[in-house]
Amino acid sequence: MSAKDKNIAKIESFKLQELRELILGLEITELQALKNRLDDSDNFAQEVSLIVADAIKRKSHDNSGELSDTLFPIVEESILKSVSRDPNPLAEAMFPIMGPAIRKAISDAFRKMIQSMNQSIENSFSLKSLKWRMESIRTGKSFAEIVMLNNLEYRVSEVFLIHRKTGLLLNHIVANQQEDIQADMVSGMLKAIQDFVLDSFHLDENEELGSIQVGDVNVWIEQGPHVILAAVVQGNVAETYRDVLKNEIENISQLFSKELKTFDGDTSVFDKTIDSLEKCVIQKRKAPKKKKSIVLWILLVIIASLISYWIFSASQKKNNWEKVFNEIDSLPGVVVTDITKHKGIYYVHGLKDPEVFDVDLIYSNFGIDSSDIIIRLENYVSINEEVLYLKLLHKLQLTDDINNGIEVSRGEVLLTGKRSQAFVDSIVNVLPEITGLKSINTEQLEIGYYFSAEELNKKLAKCNVLFNRGGYIIDSSHAEVLAKISGYINEFLNLEKEFKNKYYFEVLGYSDQYGTVSANNYISNARAKAVIRSLINRDILEEYFMIESVTSTKEDVSDSLMRRVSIKLVEIE
Numbered sequence: 001m002s003a004k005d006k007n008i009a010k011i012e013s014f015k016l017q018e019l020r021e022l023i024l025g026l027e028i029t030e031l032q033a034l035k036n037r038l039d040d041s042d043n044f045a046q047e048v049s050l051i052v053a054d055a056i057k058r059k060s061h062d063n064s065g066e067l068s069d070t071l072f073p074i075v076e077e078s079i080l081k082s083v084s085r086d087p088n089p090l091a092e093a094m095f096p097i098m099g100p101a102i103r104k105a106i107s108d109a110f111r112k113m114i115q116s117m118n119q120s121i122e123n124s125f126s127l128k129s130l131k132w133r134m135e136s137i138r139t140g141k142s143f144a145e146i147v148m149l150n151n152l153e154y155r156v157s158e159v160f161l162i163h164r165k166t167g168l169l170l171n172h173i174v175a176n177q178q179e180d181i182q183a184d185m186v187s188g189m190l191k192a193i194q195d196f197v198l199d200s201f202h203l204d205e206n207e208e209l210g211s212i213q214v215g216d217v218n219v220w221i222e223q224g225p226h227v228i229l230a231a232v233v234q235g236n237v238a239e240t241y242r243d244v245l246k247n248e249i250e251n252i253s254q255l256f257s258k259e260l261k262t263f264d265g266d267t268s269v270f271d272k273t274i275d276s277l278e279k280c281v282i283q284k285r286k287a288p289k290k291k292k293s294i295v296l297w298i299l300l301v302i303i304a305s306l307i308s309y310w311i312f313s314a315s316q317k318k319n320n321w322e323k324v325f326n327e328i329d330s331l332p333g334v335v336v337t338d339i340t341k342h343k344g345i346y347y348v349h350g351l352k353d354p355e356v357f358d359v360d361l362i363y364s365n366f367g368i369d370s371s372d373i374i375i376r377l378e379n380y381v382s383i384n385e386e387v388l389y390l391k392l393l394h395k396l397q398l399t400d401d402i403n404n405g406i407e408v409s410r411g412e413v414l415l416t417g418k419r420s421q422a423f424v425d426s427i428v429n430v431l432p433e434i435t436g437l438k439s440i441n442t443e444q445l446e447i448g449y450y451f452s453a454e455e456l457n458k459k460l461a462k463c464n465v466l467f468n469r470g471g472y473i474i475d476s477s478h479a480e481v482l483a484k485i486s487g488y489i490n491e492f493l494n495l496e497k498e499f500k501n502k503y504y505f506e507v508l509g510y511s512d513q514y515g516t517v518s519a520n521n522y523i524s525n526a527r528a529k530a531v532i533r534s535l536i537n538r539d540i541l542e543e544y545f546m547i548e549s550v551t552s553t554k555e556d557v558s559d560s561l562m563r564r565v566s567i568k569l570v571e572i573e
Contacts, residue, residue: 154235
């Protein structure tokens, strides 16, 4: 562009400016002033601050959500930076709000636990539980809660409010004012203990000491941003008491926030915290037991007695049946395999050897009713040694006598003592009839001479026991004749296998004709008894003898034989 053209452009621009001023006038000045205000950032920020709160308030009523979408990332980033730099200010600010929220959550969880406990103990029954159920209905509290309350016994004797940073005692309350407590010393001790624990175990300063136990005394500690509450607890206080401490710490932290932040050692401003501390002093004592009604006690005794009798009767009946079952199973030739019970009736199943056992014997021997027990035993052949022994005695028609000299072992019959050959032959004859018996052993048996009953009586007739007039006492003069008599009898008994079934010994006591009839009968009977006692002492059973009294005359026998005792074997017809 040439210089001429440049001059023409300047002239036109100047004319244009003059034209603007003529047309706009004051507006240009105001516009320039507005531009200057906008260009000055400090001045503009000051002016915007006057209306930004109102603008945000108005925008918040807009349902578009633009304001929250805009501010959310900014606020989030600011909080994160604040926490990363120092979390304590935010924690202190949130403490009065978060505490109640956390307690509410815990309370809800505790309530659910109580409901669960209700379901577990709902069906439990006792006089005490019945009383607690009535209390639950009367108070509106759950049964589980009443159970817990009645099983707790505790006392909070004193509470300390301590400045967390300095450890100074801000306030203190004692349940019993007569107790001499060095409160300042205790508060300093608690602070020192806490610092010691943190330093010793290298814990973070934000870690909290929850409790201290000394014997039966517990110190419960709850900490806030600026204060510590320490409660001295005796007994088993409910864990929910810690919520009381937390609640009062929150109240104190909120009401005395400024005083706590600017604390300079003056504790008088915290005298007003006494109301909060009093709420922490609680106790619960079990009510004294009321006297039970005598009628109730009598009723309880009757019920207990009936229950005890029923239990005893049932146990006794069971024991009796078990005894019966054991005795049945122990019977020779019987094997019990199963015992069942159906509709009150016992069913016994097993095996029996018909040669030595009859089922009907069970009902008669044990005195049981066939309507209470049904015995079903199948027949079988037993080779038990005891059963074989009983079978042998049955075949020989002998009684079970421990001195019979017969034993059964491993299918062999062992004979001992003294027996006749005829007796041995009788055993040999029955062996093939008894399954399980194979042989007979006579190595320890002495074969004796077998004499008849007539021969025995001839020998006994020569053995009279003589007495003096009026006498009936056995003395040394009778020893020889009594030895002969017992020898003859024992020899016969040892050889005669069927004695008990066929014979007995008749003992005849004699007296002379002098004296009265009753006196003579007494003397003759006493003489016979004296002889029998002597023979019993020589291992002869009393059951073998029978006494007869006889009064003699001069015409019957000689004078010496009038006062005698004689014995003879009598065959049973």
